[in-house]
Amino acid sequence: MSDDDREYMRNYKTASPDLLKAYADFSGAVFAAEGREIPKKYRELMAVAVAISKQCPYCIEAHTKDAVRAGATDAEIAEAVWVAAAIGSGAAYTHGRLAFKASAPHEH
Structure with missing residues (x-):
């Protein structure tokens, strides 16, 4: 930023x-350091994946840095990115059914 x-x-x-x-x-x-059920590193990795899927450059930067501070490795960040990619492509694939539905002949 x-x-x-x-x-x-x-x-x-x-x-x-x-x-x-x-x-x-x-x-x-x-995102509290303590007192949550999911460890901070994993919450930050989830935030990285969500930030990528939402395409928020500020959140990507902040949560990636916070994930690293919480102990995340480059490999873990890469997997978070791939999770975002898989969910995004899965959403496009499944929503493609709406295109097929719209193109189907309609009976009146």
Whole structure:
């Protein structure tokens, strides 16, 4: 994230500080170092996969760095990427049925 991007994020503090705090508290609870059933490294790897599937460059960067800090290896990050790729291609494949459904002759 560039410094320019960070500057614009400050608008949240001005425009909706209550919602920013609620989001920060929620996110902090989800990614807490301790007290969750799933270890932090695995939660961060899940976040990497979701961030890739959502195509959020900020989340990809932040959660990849957090995953590494939590002990993730390059091999584990690669597998998280492949999970995102498999789910994304699976969604395209299964949603292709909608195209076939739309192209099917309709009886009136």
